[in-house]
């Protein structure tokens with residue numbers, strides 16, 4: 001393995017293990033070297049699986065222009081979701097479990113079939129999806145101060161942290177572009193958005209993921225959870241915060257930071 005890929009992977013893994021964030025890893029690579037960044041991500045995801053963690057699906061990040069502006073990045077990415085990162089609806093996140101948590105509300109999908117091959121369009125994804133769920137993603141950065149470039153966040157498993165899924169409903173003919181999201185922190189609305197804010201359509205975001213992963217030889221599989229990306233701006237979380245999101249036509253989901 002390239003020494004710089006190993007060095008970046010090790011710095012991020014150590015930050016996750018110790019809870020002490022590390023400096024950005026981008027300086028180890030040529031400007032915008034996305035291939036190297038995904039190689040770093042792969043090293044740590046592979047090590048996690050070898051260590052017994054189970055992948056439950058994927059997250060898509062950076063699909064919303066508002067979030068792209070907040071974080072200073074300009075294209076979507078993806079990361080792995082793990083079974084031990086799922087928190088139950090209305091669950092509690094223990095203090096200290098994350099380094100620098102931020103919360104976003106998203107549309108989650110559960111797939112009914114594998115999606116091998118490229119060229120998937122939103123209508124293909126609709127046929128492959130069984131359930132849609134309201135979700136909160138608690139993103140986190142192993143990089144100090146969220147000082148991230150696109151290379152940093154990709155290397156850091158797309159800044160994945162924890163996720164919370166609400167009750168599944170059948171997707172049917174629901175137009176995900178039109179769903180409206182409202183997220184509150186401690187009873188105050190702090191983020192709003194529409195399905196259309198997620199790359200134009202959460203199903204288009206999922207098609208992007210399916211095509212990208214198939215091209216990499218690791219397609220999305222039946223049963224996978226797909227977090228399609230934030231519908232509105234991300235919001236910082238501190239201990240004591242209660243977050244609730246409602247997505248029209250889909251339902252609600254909440255989590256408490258203990």
Ligand SMILES: C=C/C=C(\O)C(=O)O
Nearest residue numbers: 061062067159229230
């Ligand atoms: C840094 C992470 C961003 C996302 O997860 C998102 O935009 O959905």
